Amino acid sequence: MDQGRPGGEGVNSAFNWLFDPDHWSGPTGFPARILEHLGYTGLSVLIAALIAVPVGAVIGHTGRGTFLVAGLSNGLRALPELGLLTLLVLLTYVGLLPVVVSLVVLALPPVLAGTYAGVRNVDRSVVDAARGMGMRGPSVLWRVELPNALPLIVGGIRSATLQVIATATIAAYVSLGGLGRFVIDGNNAGPGSPDGYPQMAAGAVAVAALALTVEGVLALAQRLVVSPGLRATNLVGKNT
Template sequence: MITETLTWLTDPINVTGPTGWLQLIGQHLMYTIITLAIAAAIALPIGLYVGHTGRLRSAAVLATGLTRALPTLGLLTLFALLAGIGLVAPVIALVVLAVPSILAGAYSGLESVPRSTIDGARAQGMTEMQILTQVEVPLGIELIIGGLRSAFMQVLATAMLAAYVGNGGLGKLIFLGMKTEDYPVMLAGSLLVIVLAILCDVILALVQRAARPKGIARTA
């Protein structure tokens, strides 16, 4: 099976063809990036508000825990029944999956900033917006990016389910192989997802490390 899988992966038709795995990787990343952008637009402002003001923290923690407990496949099936076959259902389901990590990273990042530093900024006459953008976010950026990184990896791994409702991505290989009992194709899809996840995680880890303020000890 391994030999057949490697043969399939290196066949030029399966690499660059109309339904080749390079195109499927592009679709997979597109689904992930679209989902992350929508989830970040929702979760980051809420997380920054909670982390800066300390208000609604209990509600945010509760919502984060409850959302993480929701089964992604169940949500995907529900939204597919409501919205039909297409990109809408998987994106909504994946956004629900991504929001908790981004939200937690945002308010945890701001809460990691020493209160004495914030009090000193207020004593110097900085406005609340200046404190948020010039003190809290820069000092908490590593944890904020860590939340985005965690969400990205979760979505990347789960985006295979997009093929469950007729979309593309690397999950298409797995569902196609399952349907036709072509196990080398299933293994090829699994290997591609694993390699893609490792490469993306390494890149995001480097970005997270580069964003760490100089002189600040590692927080995650």
């Protein structure tokens, strides 16, 4: 086989690698890697949401700090995650913390933008009506604006999750686990090795499958909280 050129045979060997029972058990098998991957993702998105939802809600409610939302999402889209991740690791140490921090940084803008837009876009007459009934600012936000903003907030969390899943793949480069492990290890094994390109391709297929599955689940979840009349289209950038 031509070493640098995986052809039709490559497809077979990749699938053989993917479905080899040896690769589906133990701490380096697919189940463990998938759990790691989901673990990084869940933790990062949770932290990002805990920060970005309140901040976005306050910005949307008061209308102060709007520039932050636009500026952040624009600037961060240009930031190469690989660079951010490696830089943070160099600045601190090899471990979970720098990885989670960079994933949180990545997840903040979509959640912030979604929450901000959601609160901001609530029909002004609804807000006026709430005030007219005698609600104070916090109660308007809590009882009227946030419930109405829910679809866009969930939409923001959804795109943040997908970006984090994609970027978590890179975490393997700085010696962490997750599904990126297979791609990086395969690349390091060299193209001629049986654990080389077949492993890379198997990992890639697994990552793609995971991303699509999570996207499907989140789309379903969003549909549950979004009335068909409110379905949002958002232009978030492609990140990793």
